Amino acid sequence: MLRFLSRRLGFMVIALVFVSLLTFILMHMAPGNFLDAKRISSGDVSGDEQASVDVIAEMEKRYGLDKPLYIQYLTYMKGMATWDMGPSFQFPQMDIQEIIAKAFPVSLTLALFSVALSIIIAVPLGILAAVKQNTVWDYCSMFLSMIGNSIPAYVLAVFLILFFSLKLHWLPTAGWTEPKHVIMPVLALGLGSVGGIARYMRTSMVEALRQDYIAAAWAKGGSFTRVVLGHALRNSLIPLITVVGPQLARLMVGTVFIESMFRVPGLGSYFTLAANTRDFPLLMTSSVFFAFVIMMMNLVVDLMYGFLDPRIRFE
């Protein structure tokens, strides 16, 4: 187990270095840079040529952009290793670690609630469809989940706003200062993934119910609870976790559309802003952080396999 863990963590470090290198190279190959963006947004496109040259030189010095590329890269890496990345270009008075510390809990809250919501709905739906396979129950639940699956979260979001805010006047259209603000973004994100999860649940449940040990359990006179929810459910969770794990990771690093529609101050809005404004330090950190979260989640999923299926051993 320990050996497994240390090997996996070792690979993770190597992968993260590759991710950072690739991001750094792509970032510098992409057209445009932060200073140009700043010049556009502050209207200073031509102005006083003299002042522009002076200011750009000053800004380059400030952000270390006048140094050779490999020094710039090593500086970022050192910052990341010591969790002190310095200020973002875009938010000159906020350190990047501060941005992540503020925004990550927001995205995490949204991710956990919406995944919990979709599991709570999808798992019973999937079980129902599997147990009542090829009956009207199966068709209905799969039809519903298909619909859910084919409506993008941002479309659902618009319907939610129209219904709950403009029609019923129950909820504000957006915000993130009161607990009720969580409801619509969670619904929009959670309902959308019900379909996918329910279909996985159904397939793996059908598979599990066909196994010999289930037939044996039925034959021994096991109750529905014991056979289906006890034996079959547990063994059908492995495919489910394979799907839910990465999905959780994706939501944890921020959801661009939902965040911007509901004014949620999560990671997604920072990441898009960083990409749009070529905010190099924030862009670097966010890519590496994204990769890190995904890899950690995969590791957790792998560890859960062993927990769910004692036959799996980590060597």
Next chain:
Amino acid sequence: MRKTWVLLLTLLVTVGLLSGCLPGQSKETETKDPAPTTGQTEQKTEGPKKGGTFTSFIINPTSMDPHIYSYGAHIHRMALSEGLVTWKSSKFEVGPASAESWTISPDKLTYTFKLKKGLTWSNGDPLTAKDFEYSLKRAIDPKTWAGAYASYQGAGILNAAQFQRGEVTADKIGVKAIDETTLEIKLDKPNDIFLMRLAEVWGLPVHQATVEKFGKDWTKPENMVTNGPFKLKSWTVNSEIVMVRNDNYKGPNPGNLDQIKLFLNAANILAYENNEVDSVEVTSADIDRIQKNMPDQLIATETGAVQGFWLMFGDNQTLMDKRVRQALAMSVDRAKIAKLVSKDTVAPAASLFPSVVGGDWSTKYAYKYDVAAAKKLLADAGYPDGKGLPEITLLISYNIAATDPFTMAVIDEWKTNLGVKAKVENLEWGLFSQKRFAYQPADFAGMFNFSWTSPYPDAINYIRGNWGLETLWADGTKYQGYLDIQNDKNLDAATKSKKMEEYRLANASPEGKRWIELKAAIDKETDPAKQLPLYQEMAQLRLDAAMYIPLNIAKSFRVVKPHIKGYEMNPFLIGYPMYYRSLYSTK
């Protein structure tokens, strides 16, 4: 079996614990002040009622420092901080703020401000002339972040430019506190709009002790000390800002509202219709519906933002003949397009001066719509009825898709009126920002889209602030040499600037050279009255050169709830209020 339930339970407990991270429960960024107690809503006196809340949107600020350029600086100017002087209305007349009076020396070089007695900061500390000396020097200092972006540039304080270039020390800057309530500002030459400029964000004071104690964290709500009619209560980055009345405000321009709440993202008319906000910007997609359903709540203003197309340089010489450019500029019926295609969501602009700068600039230096003359110019240039002219490319960035129908109509006008073919190339802004100033190949004849506004109504800034002719080359191929100097990593900033200046002087077109001469002559001239004819010549020269083709002026549309009064739109800041202090609620 048991393990499964343990797993599910763990999940539920985690979710339960996480509800601790729910919005509204982490109040770390809020100050601990109790709610303001000054809301005497039962006032029977005339004039604005006190109390109430105003809720709206603002462009997401990336910093809350008045001396760092972002919308945070504007929030300071509009609510949190107060400079020596202020603008009295959207006409930008200057009125007293922290300074109750001022005198100007006969040579117009020395301004002496008398501060109002007994002024305090939001924490109760006295506000003195020393605070203004510190703050003005901080705003000028490029180390604060980047001086030029903090909007100071060109206001003309003595030795400020020399200090920015590192030639003199800060104590040589012409700003000095004579005593507690007297501040002296010296200029390097007379500037008729200096007082108007002083009301910009760079003229706002910051509390020295706070800035020095907390460094960049001084802008956090729990640390921030300001001197304006409102103070910052909370700032949830990317989400919302809440400001409340500053009870320690002793200046002449107090606010009326108890609270101002500004949302920083997802500006949406739906929030207005759901009564969550009191005002919101109306985009062109919603204009028709709003005009029909709530015309009494709609307010609009023409802004100072002029849009059009900017000449690009390279191997292709087609557009280097100014008669071709003049023909393009003269053959577009802007008024018709603004009315029929854009349905009056933009105003036509035949001039690089918007009408909001006042005077006759916008009518005097404007292109006449004259198809016959344009056809003749094109024929004289060797392209009768557009024959032989290559297709012209108009470079735009997809961010400005909202004005696209206008551009398409312009292309259509060129085709019908002149027989000139043109097409749009729409790029992601990164590509756009790179390509627009790049050297173009032989098969490319084009112009890129620009939009720019001066932050204050001053015709001169529409000459000096942007759209200069110094880079109008005698022939397009000269541009490469200029780029080579600009991109030379081995030159220090000073040498680079000098070389660029020499290169411009040697290789600019006759109009460009004259432009440089006029600029130099103005810089030598100290009497504003004698500068004026020179500026007028520059405006005429630029009109004639047609390096920039103006097309339209942006308009700002907003809806404001009927119970909110005193909303005066700022035409130079996309329709935000001039100041939040003038707003009041009758609810």
